[in-house]
Amino acid sequence: MAGAVRCQARGAGLMRGLARIASSSLPIAAPTAVIGGRILQRSDFVTDSGFIATRQQCREMSTHVSWDYRGQRQMVPLGGRVPSMAVDAFVAPNVVLAGSVEVQDKACVFYGSVLRGDLNKIVVGFCSNIGDKCVLHAAASSPTGLSAETQIGKYVTIGNFSTLRSCTIEDEVVIGQRCVIMEGSLVETHAILEAGSVVPPGRRIPSGEVWAGNPARFVREVSYDEIAAIPRLAEGIREIAESHMGEFLPFSTAYLEVEKLKKTSALAA
Amino acid sequence: MFEHDFLALFPEIFLINATIILLIYGVVFSTSKKYDYPPLVRNVGWLGLLSVLITILLVAVGSPLAVANLVYNNLIIDNFTYFCQIFLLLSTASTMVMCLDYFKQESLNAFESIVLILLSTCSMLFMISAYDLIAMYLAIELQSLCFYVIAASKRDSEFSTEAGLKYFILGAFSSGILLFGCSMIYGFTGVTNFEELAKIFTGYEITLFGAQSSGIFMGILFIAVGFLFKITAVPFHMWAPDVYEGSPTIVTAFFSIAPKISILANMLRVFIYSFYDPTWQQLFFFCSIASMILGALAAMAQNKVKRLLAYSSIGHVGYLLIGFSCGTIEGIQSLLIGIFIYVLMTVNVFAIVLALRQNRFKYIADLGALAKTNPILAITLSITMFSYAGIPPLAGFCSKFYLFFAALGCGAYLLALIGVVTSVISCFYYIRFVKIMYFDTPKTWILYKPMDREKSLLLAITVFFITFFFLYPSPLFLVTHQMALCLCL
Numbered sequence: 001m002a003g004a005v006r007c008q009a010r011g012a013g014l015m016r017g018l019a020r021i022a023s024s025s026l027p028i029a030a031p032t033a034v035i036g037g038r039i040l041q042r043s044d045f046v047t048d049s050g051f052i053a054t055r056q057q058c059r060e061m062s063t064h065v066s067w068d069y070r071g072q073r074q075m076v077p078l079g080g081r082v083p084s085m086a087v088d089a090f091v092a093p094n095v096v097l098a099g100s101v102e103v104q105d106k107a108c109v110f111y112g113s114v115l116r117g118d119l120n121k122i123v124v125g126f127c128s129n130i131g132d133k134c135v136l137h138a139a140a141s142s143p144t145g146l147s148a149e150t151q152i153g154k155y156v157t158i159g160n161f162s163t164l165r166s167c168t169i170e171d172e173v174v175i176g177q178r179c180v181i182m183e184g185s186l187v188e189t190h191a192i193l194e195a196g197s198v199v200p201p202g203r204r205i206p207s208g209e210v211w212a213g214n215p216a217r218f219v220r221e222v223s224y225d226e227i228a229a230i231p232r233l234a235e236g237i238r239e240i241a242e243s244h245m246g247e248f249l250p251f252s253t254a255y256l257e258v259e260k261l262k263k264t265s266a267l268a269a
Numbered sequence: 270m271f272e273h274d275f276l277a278l279f280p281e282i283f284l285i286n287a288t289i290i291l292l293i294y295g296v297v298f299s300t301s302k303k304y305d306y307p308p309l310v311r312n313v314g315w316l317g318l319l320s321v322l323i324t325i326l327l328v329a330v331g332s333p334l335a336v337a338n339l340v341y342n343n344l345i346i347d348n349f350t351y352f353c354q355i356f357l358l359l360s361t362a363s364t365m366v367m368c369l370d371y372f373k374q375e376s377l378n379a380f381e382s383i384v385l386i387l388l389s390t391c392s393m394l395f396m397i398s399a400y401d402l403i404a405m406y407l408a409i410e411l412q413s414l415c416f417y418v419i420a421a422s423k424r425d426s427e428f429s430t431e432a433g434l435k436y437f438i439l440g441a442f443s444s445g446i447l448l449f450g451c452s453m454i455y456g457f458t459g460v461t462n463f464e465e466l467a468k469i470f471t472g473y474e475i476t477l478f479g480a481q482s483s484g485i486f487m488g489i490l491f492i493a494v495g496f497l498f499k500i501t502a503v504p505f506h507m508w509a510p511d512v513y514e515g516s517p518t519i520v521t522a523f524f525s526i527a528p529k530i531s532i533l534a535n536m537l538r539v540f541i542y543s544f545y546d547p548t549w550q551q552l553f554f555f556c557s558i559a560s561m562i563l564g565a566l567a568a569m570a571q572n573k574v575k576r577l578l579a580y581s582s583i584g585h586v587g588y589l590l591i592g593f594s595c596g597t598i599e600g601i602q603s604l605l606i607g608i609f610i611y612v613l614m615t616v617n618v619f620a621i622v623l624a625l626r627q628n629r630f631k632y633i634a635d636l637g638a639l640a641k642t643n644p645i646l647a648i649t650l651s652i653t654m655f656s657y658a659g660i661p662p663l664a665g666f667c668s669k670f671y672l673f674f675a676a677l678g679c680g681a682y683l684l685a686l687i688g689v690v691t692s693v694i695s696c697f698y699y700i701r702f703v704k705i706m707y708f709d710t711p712k713t714w715i716l717y718k719p720m721d722r723e724k725s726l727l728l729a730i731t732v733f734f735i736t737f738f739f740l741y742p743s744p745l746f747l748v749t750h751q752m753a754l755c756l757c758l
Contacts, residue, residue: 087719105642105716126642126716154714 069258072096078118089124090241093248104128108241110160120166121149128152129237131160131177139166142184155234159195167199170207172230190227194219274339277346280327280354281394287320288387295380310372313380317387318365325358338400342462345400348755352748353397353534356609360526361390363616363727367623368519370721374626375423375517382422386523389415393531402451402461405535409447409499412528413440419523420516432515439498439508447495453488466543489544493552496539499532502590503559506583513579518626521575522619525582526612533589533608540593541601541756553594558687560587565691568698572632574622577698578615581657584695585611591672591688595679598753603671605749610656610668610738617653617731621646624720624728636702637711646720649732651703656735658699659692664738 074091075083076098083097090108091097099117101124103109108129113136115122120138124130130152142148148166152158156169159177166183169175173187176195184202187193191205194212205211208227210219275282291313299309328351337346364386372379392411399405417440421433455461458469494505501509513521540549564584571577589611592604624646625636640647656665669692676685720728738745 086716126714 069261071254081117083115083117090245092244106238108238108244110134110241117150119148121151123149123151125152125156125171126154127231127234127238128154128156128158129234129241130158131162133161134158135163137163137165139183142166146184146186148183153189155231157230157234157237172227172234174230174233190222190230192222192226192230277331277337277339278344279331280324281391283327284320284324284387284391284394287317287323288384288391291316291320291387292381292384295384299378299380308372308378309380310378310383311369313383314365314369314372317383318362318369320387321358321362321365321390325355325362328354328358339398340404342464343401343404344395344398345463346398349534349538349752350398352752353530354394356612357393357397357527357530357534358390360530360612360616361386361523363620364519364523364526366723366727367522367616367620369723371517371519371623371626377423377517379422382419382517382520385415385419385422389419390527393527396531397534399535399538400463402454402463402466405539406444406448406451409532409535410444412531413444413499416440416524416528419520420512422520423517426515426517428515429517430515432512435508435515436512443495443498443505446491446498450488450491450493450495453484453491457484457488463538463543470544486548489549490552492539493549496532496536497552497556500529500536500586501579501583502556502586503563503583504556506560506563509583510576510579513582514573514575518575518619518623521578522615522623525578525619526615529582529586529589530608530612533593533604536593537601537604537756541596550594550596553590554681554684557587557590557594557684560584560590561687561691562587565694568695571698572634574631574633577633578618578622581695581699582611582615584691585657587691588669588672588688591676591681591684594684595675595681597675597679598750598757599671599675599678601753601756602746602749603668603675605752606745607668607672609745609749610664610735613731613734614653614656614665617649617728617735618657620720620724620728620731621650621653624724625717633702633705634709634711635715636705637709638714639717640706642714642716646728647706649728651706652732652736654699654702658696660696662736662739664735667739667742 072094074093074095074097075085076096077083078099081100083099083101083103085091085097085103086105086107088106089103091103092109092111092113094111095109096114096116097103097109098115099119100121101115101117102121103115103124104126106127107124109115109124110130110132112133113130114134115124115130115136117138119140122136122138124136130136136150136152138150139148146168149168150164150166152164152169153171153173155172156175157173158164158169158175159179161177162175162179162181164175164181167181167185167187169181169187170189170191172190174192175181175187176193176197178195179193179197179199181187181193181199182201182203185199185204187199187205188207190208192210193199193205193216194210196214197212197216198214199205199211200215203216205216208222210222211217212219294316295309295313298304299307301307331346332351338344339346365383368383368386371377372382389412392408392415396405396408396412399408417433417437420436421430423429451461454466458466460466460469498505513524516524540553560583564580564582564587568577568580568584571580585607589604589607592600592602592607594600625639636647636650639650652663656663659666659669669688673685673688676682676688
């Protein structure tokens with residue numbers, strides 16, 4: 001094909017609706033769309049002429065790079081905004097830090113998370129940890145008067161599969177797995193969110209309370225022992241992360257493999 | 270005529286040439302459009318460090334077997350100057366190591382500070398080996414002029430400008446006093462050379478003489494006051510906290526490390542060798558007591574780190590002057606041990622202060638969570654503070670112990686008593702650092718950027734020395750004993 005393959009679905013109206021639901025100010029690629037009576041799968045691509053191709057066909061016929069030998073970059077600077085990572089922070093290799101993201105000392109971001117600070121800043125505080133497959137994003141502006149930055153304080157534990165958007169998490173908070181925290185919400189010190197909680201936009205979770213449910217509701221007060229255990233939990237996870245850190249060298253040796261590939265001319269120079 | 274002197278002065282000649290070459294290099298390339306006006310601080314810094322190290326090598330190679338008088342008896346080389354010069358150059362080298370990262374962090378594009386540090390180092394080398402009142406005064410002035418400029422080197426900071434101006438006015442005033450003292454001495458004796466002066470003052474009891482001696486007395490008094498100004502001893506210390514606080518931190522580090530060595534070495538030469546006489550001892554006795562007391566009490570009220578270190582250095586000058594006021598060989602030896610250990614501890618403290626200077630590390634309370642965020646640095650700072658305070662197995666304890674021991678040995682019981690009491694009082698604020706780091710729960714946590722490799726090496730070396738000095742102190746004792754003997758015999 002002479003023309004470049006557009007790897008975006010064309011259902012513009014539907015997409016706008018989705019974007020409104022997702023309350024994002026940017027157009028986003030919808031996972032599925034309907035064109036010509038056919039439901040597109042995530043792996044399908046639409047060419048300029050409306051031809052619908054599967055990923056495999058697309059790969060075969062296009063000049064578009066469908067396989068990048070470099071994999072996904074861990075740090076993606078956007079404009080002048082460069083992600084920063086403290087030397088003793090653990091950021092797993094398949095995490096994506098994009099834009100203005102600051103991972104402070106001793107913080108850990110586990111496998112598969114995405115921290116996308118393209119519109120606003122994301123700060124992961126001292127000794128906090130973010131579980132596997134979490135998504136942290138920051139909106140351009142916040143509906144409440146609060147700052148639209150995503151700020152995570154010290155000794156915060158965020159469970160796997162959570163989604164955080166433009167919220168402020170204060171120090172020593174535990175957030176369970178699969179939590180969704182919407183923009184402008186504030187989780188105060190020593191609060192605990194149980195697994196699967198959904199915090200609607202602009203909600204404040206007061207200090208020292210346990211909340212759960214969708215939408216999140218008050219459950220009980222946090223006990224004194226739990227307050228003492230929160231930083232210990234974060235430190236324990238940090239210790240686990242240190243064992244992960246021991247498995248990585250400052251520079252990867254992947255370039256050696258790439259050079260081998262280049263010698264066999266499997267890759268175009 | 271001079272041909273033998275050139276060989277003996279080779280380190281100084283090398284250092285001056287290196288300074289000039291670095292100055293030319295810096296000026297030419299930092300104003301070159303071709304290289305896009307590069308900031309050359311780091312390059313000049315590394316080259317300056319290299320030239321200081323080569324100078325150390327040159328001084329060390331020219332090990333003196335005997336006393337040599339140079340340049341018509343204006344300069345002298347003996348064991349005392351030899352070790353003092355090596356020590357001074359080592360401390361300059363450590364300052365240079367500290368400043369490598371500093372200028373970049375501060376985004377201060379001023380390579381001339383490094384050139385000035387080199388130039389003042391050179392003048393301090395001359396100061397250590399000065400053997401004549403005029404040579405001494407010229408060396409002091411060259412050093413002071415460099416210092417005035419680097420104190421005010423941060424032009425966009427009001428504090429730095431104020432510090433530079435204050436330092437300039439008070440420094441010029443003290444130099445005037447010193448010069449007046451020199452002229453009185455010259456007027457009443459007709460000589461300026463230390464050896465000639467020593468011959469005149471041998472067995473000279475100033476207070477027993479009549480009208481003629483009062484001039485000499487005034488001369489010695491003025492020279493002593495000028496020197497006490499320069500080492501920030503107490504009645505003449507007013508400028509020190511402001512200048513230390515206002516100057517850029519690297520300059521503060523340099524001020525509190527290098528000139529202490531050179532001025533005390535020069536004072537020893539003047540007062541122990543030339544004016545050997547008990548009259549001036551009372552003055553130093555008083556200053557010593559006053560410095561120790563003020564250093565201990567005023568530092569308690571400080572919340573800013575650099576001011577606290579300034580008062581602490583005033584207190585340490587007080588302890589060093591104990592050794593000076595004894596006037597015995599043990600006193601001089603303990604003074605030299607004291608300077609050596611004081612300088613090492615100060616290098617350590619300032620390396621830490623410079624390492625923590627993200628967000629302008631200004632207040633002691635900013636140390637807050639250091640024990641959590643950077644435990645090794647917290648331990649390092651604690652060890653140094655304990656050593657400053659004089660807690661037993663550390664090097665600071667050894668230095669204070671020998672100073673008090675010398676004071677007791679020469680019968681200055683009051684000095685030893687006040688020294689012990691003030692060092693107990695000063696424990697309060699030294700250990701406050703430890704309390705803040707380990708036991709307080711701070712409201713705001715400050716996370717500091719990791720320090721560079723050069724500073725961490727410097728810290729590791731000095732902390733190792735401070736901690737394990739007591740296991741093998743004999744080399745330092747032998748060297749300082751040799752220096753003291755060389756001065757007195």
